[in-house]
Amino acid sequence: xxxxxxxxxxxxxxxxxxxxxxxxxxxxxxxxxxxxxxxxxxxxxxxxxxxxxxxxxxxxxxxxxxxxxxxxxxxxxxxxxxxxxxxxxxxxxxxxxxxxxxxxxxxxxxxxxxxxxxxxxxxxxxxxxxxxxxxxxxxxxxxxxxxxxxxxxxxxxxxxxxxxxxxxxxxxxxxxxxxxxxxxxxxxxxxxxxxxxxxxxxxxxxxxxxxxxxxxxxxxxxxxxxxxxxxxxxxxxxxxxxxxxxxxxxxxxxxxxxx
DNA sequence: AATAATCACAACCGCCTGTAA
DNA sequence: CTTACAGGCGGTTGTGATTAT
Numbered sequence: 001x002x003x004x005x006x007x008x009x010x011x012x013x014x015x016x017x018x019x020x021x022x023x024x025x026x027x028x029x030x031x032x033x034x035x036x037x038x039x040x041x042x043x044x045x046x047x048x049x050x051x052x053x054x055x056x057x058x059x060x061x062x063x064x065x066x067x068x069x070x071x072x073x074x075x076x077x078x079x080x081x082x083x084x085x086x087x088x089x090x091x092x093x094x095x096x097x098x099x100x101x102x103x104x105x106x107x108x109x110x111x112x113x114x115x116x117x118x119x120x121x122x123x124x125x126x127x128x129x130x131x132x133x134x135x136x137x138x139x140x141x142x143x144x145x146x147x148x149x150x151x152x153x154x155x156x157x158x159x160x161x162x163x164x165x166x167x168x169x170x171x172x173x174x175x176x177x178x179x180x181x182x183x184x185x186x187x188x189x190x191x192x193x194x195x196x197x198x199x200x201x202x203x204x205x206x207x208x209x210x211x212x213x214x215x216x217x218x219x220x221x222x223x224x225x226x227x228x229x230x231x232x233x234x235x236x237x238x239x240x241x242x243x244x245x246x247x248x249x250x251x252x253x254x255x256x257x258x259x
Numbered sequence: 260a261a262t263a264a265t266c267a268c269a270a271c272c273g274c275c276t277g278t279a280a
Numbered sequence: 281c282t283t284a285c286a287g288g289c290g291g292t293t294g295t296g297a298t299t300a301t
Contacts, residue, residue, distance in 0.1 A: 016294090017269075039286065055287070056270070091289060106290075107268050 014048045018057055022047060026054055027062050060103045067099025071108055079105055080113060 014022070029045035035058065038051030047054060060066075071079070075097055082093040090102035090109075097105065 015271080037286080050271095051286075052272090052288090053270075060269075088290065102289075103269075110291095111265095111267055 013050055013053075015053075018049075018061075022049065023057070023062060026058060030058055030062070056103075060101045065099055066101065071100075075100070076108075076113070079109065083109065083113070 018026075025045050025047055026049075029041060029047075033041070033044075035055075038055045040051075041047075042049050042051055042054055045054075049057075078097060079093060082096060086092050088106070088109075090106040094100050094102040094105050
């Protein structure tokens with residue numbers, strides 16, 4: 001599908017570091033007209049920048065609610081925890097750290113934490129013993145699904161950036177989840193139109209449709225609204241899930257798909 | 260003091276999804 | 281249904297600052 005590049009290199013656009021004047025133009029414009037419509041914004045604001053560049057500058061630097069200063073110890077612990085859980089999904093991680101941007105967290109991870117954690121791993125005299133003690137700390141294996149269950153029932157998120165917004169759960173897997181207790185879905189539609197009681201459903205997930213052939217269900221994550229994430233400093237995601245579905249998602253779940 | 264190595268982080272790039280026409 | 285566009289994301293790069301030799 002052919003499409004024009006967002007920022008054509010032929011265009012006479014400024015690149016590189018932003019000047020104070022450009023910052024002011026962008027800030028004034030966004031304050032007056034609000035965010036969005038970045039491409040047209042550049043012209044209207046009188047900026048010789050591509051829309052993406054403006055968006056990035058605003059989100060990562062000019063936005064008034066950005067927290068300046070060093071990452072605190074608490075924030076660092078939370079980042080490590082969330083990264084263990086979510087992998088390199090920086091925007092999600094940033095969403096749990098008010099005032100911090102995905103770029104900032106990504107940079108912090110790449111320059112500080114990754115190296116430090118690697119060092120720690122390397123220094124540990126007996127990695128395998130450690131893994132037994134804490135299975136969730138396993139190093140990512142390369143060809144797993146981005147969101148898979150390990151044989152020990154712990155979830156692992158692949159660090160390769162792959163957006164995981166949809167999960168397909170087979171009917172087999174669905175049974176124990178749909179059966180009470182506790183359900184994640186707003187509503188479930190079967191081919192016979194039997195719906196699960198929406199009252200019994202809390203949910204960060206939204207059922208989208210039923211695949212006709214095998215009755216597998218596809219659901220979308222509303223990742224921004226995963227309320228239980230607020231409890232993450234104290235919990236592992238795997239625990240949260242297992243607490244809620246009693247661990248019925250099969251560890252051999254090849255049907256956990258992404259995209 | 261000079262140079263090399265490392266760090267920190269802003270910015271860019273390419274790819275993806277959602278959506279309107 | 282197809283296409284083009286806007287916006288969003290994660291990976292990577294460029295560069296100035298800092299530290300080590």
